Every structure is written in C-alpha cells, then in structure tokens.
Amino acid sequence: xxGILFWFLALVxxxxxxxxxxxxxxxxxxxxxxxxxxALAGLFGLLGAYFLAAIQVWVYAGAVMVLFLFIIMLLDLxxxxxxxxxxxxxxxxxxxxxxxxxxxxxxxxASAWEANGLRAAVSNDAASIGHLLFGAYVLPxxxxxxxxxxxxxxxxVLSKRDV
Amino acid sequence: MVxxxxxxxxxxxxxxxxxxxxxxxxxxxxxxxxxxxSAAMQDRIGPNRVxxxxxxxxxxxxxxPLADAFKLMLKEQFVPGHVRGFYYxxxxxxxxxxxxxxxxVIPFAGVDPIHLPGLSLAIxxxxxxxxxxxxxxxxxxxxxLGVYGIVLAGWSSNSKYAFLGGIRxxxxxxxYEVAMGFSAIPVFLISGALSLPQIVDFxxxxxxxxLPFVGKQFDWHLLFLWPSLLLSSLIFLVTLFAETNRxxxxxxxxxxxxVGGYNTxxxxxxxxxxxxGEYAALISASGLFVTLFLGGWxxxxxxxxxxxxxxxxxxxxxxxxxxxxxxxxxxxxxRWTLPRFRYDQVMTLGWKVLLPLxxxxxxxxAILLAVFGGTP
Numbered sequence: 001x002x003g004i005l006f007w008f009l010a011l012v013x014x015x016x017x018x019x020x021x022x023x024x025x026x027x028x029x030x031x032x033x034x035x036x037x038x039a040l041a042g043l044f045g046l047l048g049a050y051f052l053a054a055i056q057v058w059v060y061a062g063a064v065m066v067l068f069l070f071i072i073m074l075l076d077l078x079x080x081x082x083x084x085x086x087x088x089x090x091x092x093x094x095x096x097x098x099x100x101x102x103x104x105x106x107x108x109x110a111s112a113w114e115a116n117g118l119r120a121a122v123s124n125d126a127a128s129i130g131h132l133l134f135g136a137y138v139l140p141x142x143x144x145x146x147x148x149x150x151x152x153x154x155x156x157v158l159s160k161r162d163v
Numbered sequence: 164m165v166x167x168x169x170x171x172x173x174x175x176x177x178x179x180x181x182x183x184x185x186x187x188x189x190x191x192x193x194x195x196x197x198x199x200x201s202a203a204m205q206d207r208i209g210p211n212r213v214x215x216x217x218x219x220x221x222x223x224x225x226x227x228p229l230a231d232a233f234k235l236m237l238k239e240q241f242v243p244g245h246v247r248g249f250y251y252x253x254x255x256x257x258x259x260x261x262x263x264x265x266x267x268v269i270p271f272a273g274v275d276p277i278h279l280p281g282l283s284l285a286i287x288x289x290x291x292x293x294x295x296x297x298x299x300x301x302x303x304x305x306x307x308l309g310v311y312g313i314v315l316a317g318w319s320s321n322s323k324y325a326f327l328g329g330i331r332x333x334x335x336x337x338x339y340e341v342a343m344g345f346s347a348i349p350v351f352l353i354s355g356a357l358s359l360p361q362i363v364d365f366x367x368x369x370x371x372x373x374l375p376f377v378g379k380q381f382d383w384h385l386l387f388l389w390p391s392l393l394l395s396s397l398i399f400l401v402t403l404f405a406e407t408n409r410x411x412x413x414x415x416x417x418x419x420x421x422v423g424g425y426n427t428x429x430x431x432x433x434x435x436x437x438x439x440g441e442y443a444a445l446i447s448a449s450g451l452f453v454t455l456f457l458g459g460w461x462x463x464x465x466x467x468x469x470x471x472x473x474x475x476x477x478x479x480x481x482x483x484x485x486x487x488x489x490x491x492x493x494x495x496x497x498r499w500t501l502p503r504f505r506y507d508q509v510m511t512l513g514w515k516v517l518l519p520l521x522x523x524x525x526x527x528x529a530i531l532l533a534v535f536g537g538t539p
Binding site: 027034050051053054055057058061062063066067069070073074125126 | 295297300301305307308311314317326329330336337340357
C-alpha cells in the first residue's frame, strides 16, 4: 500500500514539476506548482512527518502560491504564452538539475540523516521539531528569520521609493 | 475471521458516509434555515409552501431544500462563451472540496475505542474520521486551500465583476488567515496539544476554554487565562466570518457592486457547488470553533465526557451537532443584523487590529503560563 502511494505521489510530483516548466500559461504553471506542493506534502505524510506535511500545505499552497496566483492574474501576462521553449534554456536547466542533484546527494548522505536523529525528530510531532529548531539549530533558524526580516525591509524600502 | 484492519476500514467507511451525509443534510437545511431566520428578522414569513412530494402536507416549508436541489441539478449546464473552459469547470470542485476534507479531522464524539455487542474487537477512534496528531494544523492547511476555487472562478469567468470578487476574496482570506492561526495558538499553548480530540479531553477535565468553570474539576489557572481566552475566541470568531465570506465580510459577493461576485458567470449545479461549499465551510468552521472553545462533544461538568456504549456515543454526536447548529444560527443572526464593511475597513481590521492583538495575546498567554504554570 505504501509502495503504491509512494510511486503514485512521486509520479504526480515529477509530472507536475515538469508541467510547471513546460506550461506556457503562467496560471497553469502556478497550479502545477500547487499540485507539486500537495504531492510533496503527501510524501512527507508517508514518512510520518505530518507536521511538515501540514505546514507545507498551509504555508506554500495556502499562502505563498495564492499570492503568486493573485499577482499573475492581476498582471494578466499574455506575452509569456507565446514564448517557445529554447534549447539553450532547456540545456542549462537540465545541467543545473543534475549539478544540484548530485551536490545534494553528496552533501547529505543517508547516514547523516539517521545519525543526527533528524528522521526520528521530524517524523515525530511538533514538540520535537520545536526542540530541534530552538535548541540544536537555533542559530541557523534565527539567521533565516533575520534574512526574511531583511527581505521584508527591502521590499518596503523599494516600494516606498517613488512616494 | 474479523481482523483489525477490516474493522478499521469498515468503521472508517461508515463514519465517512455518516459524516458526509449529515454534513450535506445540514447544508441543505442551513440554506432553508438561513431563509427562515432572515424572514423572521425582517418580519416576513419565509418559505412555507413546499412540503413533501405527492403529499398535501406543507410541513412549514421543510420540503424546500429538496425542491432547491432538484432545480439546481435539472437546470441547463450553461457555459458562457467567453470563459476559460478548463479552469471554469475546475473552480466549483475546488471550492467544494476543502470544506469536505476539513470535516475529516473534526471529532464529533469521543475517540476512546468502544466495544459493540457481538464483536470481539473494539472500534478504534469512533468519534473522528482521521485522528491525526496535528489535526488542528491540518485543518487550517486544508481550509486555506478553499481560496483557490474562488480565485480561479473569478479569473476564469473572464468578466469584471467575477474577477473583482475573486481578487477581493483572495486578499481577504489571506489577510485573515494569519490572524486566525495566531488566535488559535493560545488554545494550543494552554492545552499543550495540537490534536483536536486531546484539546476536547483537556476541556472536559479542566473546563471549556470559553467557560473555564464548567470542567470536571475547577482549575484556577484557567481563570487567570480567561481574559486572554475570551479575546482569542473573539478574534477567532471574527476571522471565521471573514474566512467563510459571511456578512459582514461578504465583500467577494457584494450584490450591490458586483452582481454576484466570483460566481456571477455560473449557473445550475456549478453555482450549486459554490453554494454547497460555502455552507459546508460554514458548518466545518462552526465545528472547529465548538471543538476549540466550547468543549466539543461534551456537556458541562464532564457529563458525556467518555462514551462507553453506542448510545452514549450517539448522544455525544447529538450534543456536538446541537452546538454546531447553535453556532450556525449565530452566524446567520450576525449576517442579518450587521451591514457590510467597506473594503478598507476590512483590511484595517485584519492587519492593524486583529493581527497585533492576537500576537500580543500569544505573548501574554505564554508569560502567564510561564509564571503561574498550568500546562498539563
């Protein structure tokens, strides 16, 4: 049962990820991305990481992508729809995917995943994730938070400039 | 030979059919109730003609939902020529689905296993379809997807009114989602759980979070926290109004300016799906509020706290249903009492009032809990 679900979700995930790029209509691309996010949340659920799955759906599908869609619809992009895929772009994309994939494969060996107790913590509940985030990983967590704050201030400064 | 898996599968299927059936029945009668309530408030009679078919009895208009449903289903499925076909068909389904999914994690009765006569194995988690440890978060996540149906409907209709309705709705839902999540955090802090059945169990023991003195035992900790809980429940209630697009937050479909808002270009059962989705969302929102603040399936002072037999189980479900119906009535009462907000008022209320208040409330509750203790 889990095997079937895994392959189904993985196929949906990869298929919609490809559809994000190959779709020429921005709205269709955005919706494919939403499908991909939902499939990814399903995979997290299969790993027992329900917290991650719920947050994935809530934050990415429920908030970020809605804003994306919102902007796409407001701008009503038409020029994009006629643009064909270019060989150079496809090649560069494939190269980047391979580069990043191999990089991640080497950077995070399966043993590290098990050794740091990450798997146990992640597939447990919100409390253990909280203990990890505010305990062992508090510095990276705060750094990410600070980065987001900087981005927010940047956006406000940029959008206020011509007032 | 009956295995645990078959018991689980069969009981889950039965629960799904029961819950979806009751939900759809409630939706049908909520529409009638809405018309009756509005009629009573405006000193009219309301629908009272339609009774059962082939019988002369009118039954105070109780046959109206049947007639409404048949009308919607038998209507021509007309599609205007200027719409974007695929998304136009997709949108009503997307609007309907999240509310149905959300109801899966709301516990409508106790979740302790109950034994049925003549069956050796106990039925696991009888009171909820899916007992997920982070049920509350999952529920927020699923309901946040409801906006897609409305946004897509507005965009794919390719018409000004529908588009403005869709845009307004997405802006409103995103704005109030944040405050909704924050206003629920004190509940999780105090009960120490994200699982909805556990939150209800906490309330049975220590008092409903809206009325902290009706628990099995009196808990003075909750009295300190009562003001914060009242504030948090108020914010949560207001954001529920906004999230379900109910008046006074019904700007997405304000008739005077936008004809019908995002569903202007829809007819027949496609329009019916939006309608169903809206009321289903209203009912699951009421269910969530009852679960978080009003003690879920329990009566005050720990009565009906645990179900031991099938009869107490059904009594619990009835209590839960009763509370949900009262809350749905409250929603209708507000709708026919208050005028609609202006758009800038909605945004000011969401971002400048409710959001800071709910954040301050979280900090206050956290400090109170740290000083006085009281988490289980």
